[in-house]
Amino acid sequence: MIRPSRPTRTAARSLWDSTGLREITRGLGTLDAEIFETIAQSQSPALDAVMPGLTRAADHSKLWLAIAGGMALSARPTAQRAAFRGVATVAVTSVVTNQVAKRVRNRPRPATASVPLQRRGHRTPTSNSLPSGHSASAAAFAMGVGIEHAPTGLVLGGLAGLVGLSRIATGAHYPGDVLAGFGIGATVAVVGGRLIPPITQHSIAIPPPSRVSAPSCPRGAGVVVIANPASGSGDTGRMLDEIRSLLPEAEIVELDRDEDIPTVMREAATRAQVLAVVGGDGTVACAAPVALDAGLPLAVFPGGTYNHFARDLGIRSAADTARAIVDGALIRVDITRLNDATVVLNTASIGAYPHFVRTRTKLQHKLSRPFATAVALTSTMRRTRPVRIRVDGEVLETSLFLIGNSLYRPSGFAPSRRLRLDDGLLDVRILEVGHRFATLRLIGSLLSGRLERSPLYRELQVPEFSFSAVDRPVVVAHDGEVGESYDEATFRVAYRALPVYAPGSGS
Structure with a gap:
């Protein structure tokens, strides 16, 4: 007797797969x-x-x-x-x-x-x-x-x-x-x-903002405004007209292009209750140590090409600053001192970070932020020589190195803004390039949104940071200006050292 052949295990599995899947789909x-x-x-x-x-x-x-x-x-x-x-x-x-x-x-x-x-x-x-x-x-x-x-x-x-x-x-x-x-x-x-990671808050406990007793300047009496005509796009005159209408009793000093800005500021501070400036980040960085030495509050009218410090204080226009002065809205913010001398308000960098930022900003109008960042990173690494520095006894080779005064958001190597300027911390971000296929690995991490987990990227939040140059003195740029060269550099936070007017911070 011939017995009917039994289906093989593979054939039975195939039959079950097609029949079972069909039954599941129908169900x-x-x-x-x-x-x-x-x-x-x-x-x-x-x-x-x-x-x-x-x-x-x-x-x-x-x-x-x-x-x-x-x-x-x-x-x-x-x-x-x-x-x-x-x-x-x-x-x-x-x-x-x-x-x-x-x-x-x-x-x-x-x-x-x-x-x-x-x-x-x-x-x-x-x-x-x-x-x-x-x-x-x-x-x-x-x-x-x-x-x-x-x-x-x-x-x-x-x-x-x-x-x-x-x-x-x-x-x-x-x-x-x-x-x-x-x-x-x-x-x-x-x-x-x-x-495109969101701007998130760091999981670090920060005390509430400080409240400072402010001088009463309802019409601008006691306010000395220093205007830098070299800042911005040439509309300083329009902003000064607005300031005169908002604070009619304020004294306005318009700098000549050949005047020494710090000298004029120090002289103005001797007769001021409030030292105010019209200009960008570079002008504000000049005014901050003058205000600190004189024990005066600082007011910032955003009139520069870059107004990152004013923007992070919530200041968008001259009216915002004038309203803060009239309302007595004064807080204390951090400053960072480089080697206990130079004041840093926003960021300091070594290597090619300024070139990286300019390239990325130009490309963001055409590409998404991650792709613009990746292209700018590639361009920067191709055109610049890396710098070797020693941090805590370890030698790091880097082309992009940034120190922020207070914590920046978002995490990663494309920070855009600060939510607070009084957290008492430095935001240190370092990309290492002294490794095999470093550029490809960094670009892959950027595009996948996983830069924070890359072994080539370091991000620290500390009150003090130091490094020493290995091969030659290192140029440190800060607040949009090219600075001096250093063999040893130490950055320390002066916690809430600078009183400054900011809208919405009144008591």
Whole structure:
């Protein structure tokens, strides 16, 4: 008797794979349809009242654009960054969903016969049902915002969930379509957060800002303003006219181009209650030690090409500074002293960091920040010779080295701003290049958003930092100016040493 041959183990596995997968897919499709019918057929006045309006509000992302507009108008930097990230994430998600995901598998829309008439949409969508574009955009915006500001993202996450529910309740999508859309939007947001890390606060306890008793200068009496005509784009005259109208009793000293700025400032400090300057970071760096030596508060009117110090104090215009003077809004901020002499207000660097910053800034108008940073890094390393320094007995070879006065955000080698200027810490960031394939490894870490974990990158938060030159004296640039050469350099924080006027800091 001939016995029927038994299928081999490989053939049985193949048969199970095809049959089992088909059965699982059919079962999930049946479950998806049953959940849809349950929601669609539910007689709920709340669903009838809310769902149609909510789903129409989310058409073409109008709901998210309106929320982003409100956040952008709040004048809060965190909210503005969150709004921009949310909108950018929605834009990328829309392309991925409509141009890629909806072309993968054709799935017809659900039948709407079971959906109450008052809950149905005004028109029936004709595009592929899988995935839900509304749900993808909702998740993208909520998570994009949440990357920058978690509490707001959590609230928006609830709203995004309701938008997804509205697509089922109005008969536009199956639940599986909504879940797929949520997954796409969330994935794009997470990838975006890795490529462009958010500005986050360091997990370091910092005391509350100080409050200082300020001189009463309601019309500017006792304020001496030093204006540097060499700063900025040549609109110093317009700013001085504004200062005269805001502080009519202030004394204004306009420097001649051949005058010695520190000498004029020291002479002005002898008759001032408040020393004020119109200029950029270089001018402010000249005025800070004069104000410290004279025991005077400093006021900064942003009139330079770069106004990083003023910006980090929350000063955007002459009116901001004038209002702080009138309100007596005075706080104390840190300064950093190089070898107990030179005052550093923003940053100090060695190697080619200034070239790196200029290149990256120029490229950011054309490329995303991570790619601009990577290209600037490559250009800098190709064109400059590395510097060898000794830190705590260890020799480091670096082309890019930065020390910040107070902690900068975000982490990584593209810091942009400080949230506080009075934390008592130096922000030290070093890229090492004296290793094999260092440039390729650093660029890969930058593009993947994992620079902080690279063994070639060091980031320290310390109150004091020292290094010594190994081969030759090292030039230290600071606050946008090329400085002197040093064999030994020590940076120390003078904690809350400088009283300065800042809007919103009054008692």
